[in-house]
Amino acid sequence: MRIVSNVEITGVADKGRGVGRDEGGKVVFVEHVAPGDVVDVRIVRSKTEYSEGYPVHYHRLSEDRVEPFCAHFGVCGGCRWQHVTYESQIHHKELMVRNALQRIGKVEPREFLPILGAERTTYYRNKLEFAFSNKRWLTAEEIEAGADNRANVLGFHRPGAFDKIVNIEHCYLQPEPSNRLRNTVRRIADEQGLSFFDMRANTG
Known part of the structure; x- marks a missing residue:
């Protein structure tokens, strides 16, 4: 599959994927990136309205990146955002909600209240299935x-x-x-x- 060069990741989508655009303006969903990254992307699936791929080279790393603390991060399906600061996670999740309501749902709420961050960001679940x-x-x-x-x-x-x-x-x-x-x-x-x-x- 083809490689798209210098894709700037400007936001996030469902399943923790980053969002950018190719040279023609087509949306590209990218795995294992953070908003602010600039990457070359290998396209693995191409649809009429969007493409999907994964990074093969990083030209620039986001300032919001942090070192993941879990040895299984990147291959395990449990966590998708350990490589991004918690403040950035909250910001982009709020943008996802706004996008779902306003752009996709055509709903204009009278007021948006900010997301309340969790007191604990580790060891907070009461149920897991292995x-x-x-x-x-x-x-x-x-x-x-x-x-x-x-x-x-x-x-x-x-x-x-x-x-x-x-x-x-x-x-x-x-x-x-x-x-x-x-x-x-x-x-x-x-x-x-x-x-x-x-x-x-x-x-x-």
């Missing part, structure tokens, strides 16, 4: 190195891959004893030789 699998998600580097994906894992689904599970060692969404319980259950199931679920064969 999945067992006998195949783990491999990174591009692991695939190139010939790594074997046959392993008993317990974690989250990789976005867009129903049969691949990212093995989670530590999750920042839910307070303890969540991590200890998950890791202990995985270890005991492995030690007892229990068959982990095969999502394609529907066995386990």
Whole structure:
């Protein structure tokens, strides 16, 4: 697929994707970027009104970027915005709501109240659902190195891959004893030789 050069990410869309435009003004949805980034984008899907792709080169990084604190960020489907400051997240989520109401819904509210930020941005969830699998998600580097994906894992689904599970060692969404319980259950199931679920064969 073609590469579009120097796409400036000006906003965010659903599912945490960045929004920019190509040289002809066509909307481009881009994974793994932040508002303010300028990137070259490899287009993987092209529709009449928009294209979708992922960055292959960063010309400029956004000033709103921060270092993600989770080792699983980028491959796990649990969090999409750890690489952006919380203040920027709130700002762009408010713009998403305004866009949904005004541009898409053609609704003009009399007043917009600001988003109230959360007191805690980690360990705030009271429910999480994890999945067992006998195949783990491999990174591009692991695939190139010939790594074997046959392993008993317990974690989250990789976005867009129903049969691949990212093995989670530590999750920042839910307070303890969540991590200890998950890791202990995985270890005991492995030690007892229990068959982990095969999502394609529907066995386990």
